[in-house]
Structures are given as C-alpha cells and as structure tokens.
Amino acid sequence: MGQGMQTEKRVTKQMNVSFKCPECGQHVEDSLIEMVFELSDTRVTVSNVPATVCPNCGQEFVDGYVAENVNGLVDDCSNMAYYQLRTQSF
Numbered sequence: 001m002g003q004g005m006q007t008e009k010r011v012t013k014q015m016n017v018s019f020k021c022p023e024c025g026q027h028v029e030d031s032l033i034e035m036v037f038e039l040s041d042t043r044v045t046v047s048n049v050p051a052t053v054c055p056n057c058g059q060e061f062v063d064g065y066v067a068e069n070v071n072g073l074v075d076d077c078s079n080m081a082y083y084q085l086r087t088q089s090f
C-alpha cells in the first residue's frame with residue numbers, strides 16, 4: 001500500500017474585467033500584451049502576457065500575480081546575460 005504522488009493543482013487567475021479605466025472611464029477588455037524591458041545593454045521582450053486593456057485609450061493593466069512572474073523571468077534573463085558576459089573570453 002504505497003502512497004500515490006500528489007499532483008499540484010494550478011488555478012489560472014483571470015482579471016476582473018468589470019472595472020472601468022481610471023484614465024478615460026471606458027470598460028476594459030481581456031487581452032494579451034507584449035512587455036519590453038531595457039536592462040543596461042540588454043532588451044528583454046515578454047510576449048503573450050495576460051492583461052486587461054482599455055480599448056479607448058490603450059491603458060494596460062496586469063494582475064499582480066502575472067507581474068511577479070514576468071519580473072521573475074526578466075530577472076532570470078538579466079542574470080543569464082550578466083553571467084554570459086562575465087564568463088566569455090576574448
């Protein structure tokens with residue numbers, strides 16, 4: 001009678017689209033956006049980021065959970081770029 005492996009359930013968070021844009025008052029809509037980060041001499045682009053976007057003024061809103069994950073990816077890219085630059089011999 002062995003113990004079975006436990007599987008982790010992942011719950012996808014969806015942003016609440018019932019709010020209005022604080023800039024123009026229009027209702028926002030679900031969308032996927034691209035986020036670009038400039039880090040010293042490195043540009044990191046993260047595509048297909050779930051967000052809500054105002055169709056009127058273009059203001060973008062990213063959930064805190066999603067933002068934390070994107071920031072983690074960008075930090076990892078930054079650390080890898082630094083490591084590669086430091087270890088490359090000329």
